[in-house]
Amino acid sequence: MxxxxxxxxxxxxxxxxIYDAYGYDFRQYAKASFTRRxxxxxxxxxxSSITRxxxxxxxxxxxxxxxxxxxxxxxxxxxxxxxxxxLIRATVIPYLKTFPNIRIWHAACGRGEEVFSMAIMLKxxxxxxxxxxxxTDMNDAALESVQKGIYHISRIKDFTGNYIKSGGRSSLSDxxxxxxxxxxxxxxxxENVTFANHNLSVDSIFLEANLILCRNAMIYFDSxxxxxxxxxxxxxxxxxxxxxxxxxxxxxGTELAHNYKSLSDGMKIYKKVPGYA
Amino acid sequence: xxDNIEVILIGGSAGSGRLLEIIIKSLPKDFKxxxxxxxxxxxxxxxxxxxxxxxxxxxxxxxxxxxxxLMSTSTTYFSPPGYHMLIEEDRHFALDIxxxxxxxxxxxxxxxxxxxxxxxxxxxxxxxxGANDDGAMGTVAVKNAGGLTIxxxxxxxxxxxxxxxxxxxxxxxxxxxxxxxxxxxIELDSKSxxxx
Ligand SMILES: C[S@@+](CC[C@H](N)C(=O)[O-])C[C@H]1O[C@@H](n2cnc3c(N)ncnc32)[C@H](O)[C@@H]1O
Numbered sequence: 001m002x003x004x005x006x007x008x009x010x011x012x013x014x015x016x017x018i019y020d021a022y023g024y025d026f027r028q029y030a031k032a033s034f035t036r037r038x039x040x041x042x043x044x045x046x047x048s049s050i051t052r053x054x055x056x057x058x059x060x061x062x063x064x065x066x067x068x069x070x071x072x073x074x075x076x077x078x079x080x081x082x083x084x085x086x087l088i089r090a091t092v093i094p095y096l097k098t099f100p101n102i103r104i105w106h107a108a109c110g111r112g113e114e115v116f117s118m119a120i121m122l123k124x125x126x127x128x129x130x131x132x133x134x135x136t137d138m139n140d141a142a143l144e145s146v147q148k149g150i151y152h153i154s155r156i157k158d159f160t161g162n163y164i165k166s167g168g169r170s171s172l173s174d175x176x177x178x179x180x181x182x183x184x185x186x187x188x189x190x191e192n193v194t195f196a197n198h199n200l201s202v203d204s205i206f207l208e209a210n211l212i213l214c215r216n217a218m219i220y221f222d223s224x225x226x227x228x229x230x231x232x233x234x235x236x237x238x239x240x241x242x243x244x245x246x247x248x249x250x251x252x253g254t255e256l257a258h259n260y261k262s263l264s265d266g267m268k269i270y271k272k273v274p275g276y277a
Numbered sequence: 278x279x280d281n282i283e284v285i286l287i288g289g290s291a292g293s294g295r296l297l298e299i300i301i302k303s304l305p306k307d308f309k310x311x312x313x314x315x316x317x318x319x320x321x322x323x324x325x326x327x328x329x330x331x332x333x334x335x336x337x338x339x340x341x342x343x344x345x346x347l348m349s350t351s352t353t354y355f356s357p358p359g360y361h362m363l364i365e366e367d368r369h370f371a372l373d374i375x376x377x378x379x380x381x382x383x384x385x386x387x388x389x390x391x392x393x394x395x396x397x398x399x400x401x402x403x404x405x406x407g408a409n410d411d412g413a414m415g416t417v418a419v420k421n422a423g424g425l426t427i428x429x430x431x432x433x434x435x436x437x438x439x440x441x442x443x444x445x446x447x448x449x450x451x452x453x454x455x456x457x458x459x460x461x462x463i464e465l466d467s468k469s470x471x472x473x
Contacts, residue, residue, distance in 0.1 A: 004394045004422075006450035007394075031365055031366065031372045032363035032365050032373075033361070033371055036363070036373075036375075036387065036390075036391070040376075073373070073375040073376075082364065164360075216374065219344055219372060219373070220373070223345060248343065248372050250343070250345075
């Protein structure tokens with residue numbers, strides 16, 4: 001059998017096996033990069049094939065969590081795409097200020113860089129206390145790591161650079177303590193944050209938010225799953241609310257395109273205005 | 278010579294910018310086979326404006342790839358800085374910010390491997406100047422899938438290390454100067470359109 005045909009079949013079997021056994025749905029992930037990450041896991045852990053890995057997963061529930069932890073891409077940065085945060089500070093915060101209770105959802109929050117960045121900004125703009133923040137991901141290990149708030153010290157240079165570019169009002173070092181090779185961000189930043197495991201490919205709407213950030217997870221999904229997720233986000237956002245997606249993600253070609261108005265040309269941040277276009 | 282080439286992949290790193298420009302400018306306007314290029318440049322340095330300029334100067338379609346964009350003919354695609362670029366079975370591009378491969382993202386290996394899977398023997402890969410090892414594993418994948426593998430002649434490469442690593446795999450079919458590369462791919466293009 002052709003090597004690539006076999007690989008394709010093995011990936012299909014793996015995805016449907018994982019779905020039937022544990023409910024995690026990878027069947028609509030973009031195939032090429034998903035396959036690449038599975039192959040990496042298979043070779044790093046010494047399985048002789050993807051099918052062997054599947055057999056192991058079906059017999060050993062712990063392994064599914066190890067797999068999810070290791071194939072989830074959690075690459076991120078504080079104030080990632082600083083111009084977006086700058087725009088949020090300038091135009092979204094004044095809008096949020098008009099509400100007595102503000103709900104913010106970080107969907108696929110990863111290891112928390114985005115959650116801390118937003119929390120810092122909300123503190124600086126003095127609206128943190130009015131905010132209820134939901135941080136969700138399908139990866140429990142990522143959620144635990146947000147709650148620890150610990151990052152390697154080598155990342156401070158980028159974090160600080162981005163903080164400055166985003167228009168930070170004080171100094172990033174006010175928000176963390178350095179210890180050995182790590183920095184730990186202030187737990188107060190997480191006081192209003194609720195953490196939950198939420199899977200964008202299978203779970204449903206659980207809140208109505210004023211601001212949703214869902215960045216750099218959809219890029220790993222195929223177009224059908226992207227559509228599902230966009231509808232889920234749309235259903236979770238109040239009219240007039242703000243949706244922020246990743247810099248390589250897009251509303252083009254979806255129903256949302258008609259109901260969302262870009263806050264700034266070329267930037268992936270939108271206001272929900274039903275019937276806008 | 279082959280007559281069914283569907284895509285030409287090019288990987289370049291240090292010293293490849295000028296070479297890529299020469300190649301792109303030297304190809305005829307009606308060149309059909311898509312060129313898909315990974316060039317290592319530092320993150321945050323989008324070259325979109327440069328691509329637009331090059332597009333205007335040459336009258337060719339030159340783009341920085343967007344996620345889920347469909348690959349089409351008569352187009353030159355560059356990977357966006359900071360992202361791996363892969364090709365899906367249905368010929369859409371897929372971007373990915375997962376771990377670096379060989380210290381690189383975008384990685385030439387990642388592109389070459391994914392394209393080898395999809396296009397098998399109808400792919401041509403070219404390694405240009407660079408100061409690292411990226412592209413060597415990808416060259417192996419292209420060759421093993423039946424594709425044609427080319428390396429720039431190391432004595433002409435400003436930084437020969439990348440080419441040398443690819444050649445050392447033993448999987449390079451042709452070692453060519455830039456002129457020869459240009460000549461060769463124009464001929465491949467004419468051939469695949471049945472002109473020659
Ligand atoms: C690169 S991180 C994004 C972090 C942050 N939003 C950012 O843009 O910097 C991607 C996250 O998506 C999560 N993810 C992937 N598939 C998911 C799904 N189906 N449901 C929820 N989270 C998912 C991964 O676990 C990972 O933590």
